Amino acid sequence: MKLLFIGESWIIHMIHTKGFDSFTSTKYEEGATYLLSCLHEEGVDVTYMPSHEVQVRFPKTLEELQAYDAIVLSDVGANTFLLQNPTFYQMEMLPNGLELIKQFVSAGGGLLMIGGYLTFMGIEGKANYRNSPLAEVLPVEMMPGEDRVEKPEGISPIASRSHPLIDSFGAWPKLLGYNKLITKPGAEEILSHEGDPILVLGKYGSGKTAAFASDCAPHWGSLEFVNWQHYSAFWGDLVKYLK
Incomplete structure (x- = not known):
């Protein structure tokens, strides 16, 4: 299986103040390193595109996207x-990348959105997928504005129904937050917390879709979750389901 994994990277610009003087420093981080390693071990051929590389590397045609499953x-x-x-x-007109993803799924490709501060609607609504072509594609409805649910005490998702993707895992480890979503009619809610969906599966056109409302990495993806014995199998099975 060939997978295009986009995001989970960031640049931190810091101001250090020591008395009268200050200076700045910058560091680059990637949050999906462990997950990508797990996917490779599960037999998935992953092409990783950090967030800042979308500008220059994201495919400009549907045919290029269709190199991936x-x-x-x-x-x-x-x-x-x-x-x-x-x-x-420069006010140039370019292909809409999110419209290309929509066409990709409609033609039979798979799409998974993983939660975080800049997915679904995200912090202060800045991710803004509710107002994008992917609102029609995803198996969930998004909030009008900010959708973060912070749970510093930790929450453990529970099974909403029996499904091969989760039946063998037993109790789930705790997560530290999630994006608040609504399961669309006809979609399949697999995991939930107090009425909020955590894992939802769906279809769009000829393709399969999935939404995981929490994170694959810290901080919402707690150390308990990242170190969970079924972490690798869960993500491997989920992305393979999309093929």
């Missing part, structure tokens, strides 16, 4: 696809 979007907002440099600075 499925796409994962994790913690990267809609603006990263919609406001590329030639459009933002």
Whole structure:
């Protein structure tokens, strides 16, 4: 299986103040390193595209996207696809990357969105997928604005129904938060917490879709979750389901 995994990267710019003086430093981090390693071990051929590389590397045609069986979007907002440099600075018209993903799924490709501060609607509504072409594609409805549910005490999702993707795992480890979503009519809610969906499966056109409302990595993806004995098998089975 060939998978295009997009997002889970960030740049932190810090100001260090020591008395009268201050200086700045910058560091780059990737949050999906462990997950990507697990997917490789599960036999998935992963192409990883960090958030900042979408500007120059995201496919410009449906044919290029169809080199993959499925796409994962994790913690990267809609603006990263919609406001590329030639459009933002030179007013050039370019293919809409999210519309290409929509066409990709309709034609039989798979799509998984993983929760975080910049997926679904995200912090302050900045991810803004509710107002994008993917709102029609995803198996969940999104909130009008910010959708974060912070759970510092930790919550353990429970099975909403029996499904091969989760039946063998038993009790789930705790998560530290999630994006608040609504399961669309006809979609299959697999995991939930107090009425909020955590894992939902669906279809769009000829393709399969999935939404995981929490994170695959810290901080919502707690250390308990990342170190869970079934972590690798869960993600491997989930992305293979999309094929």
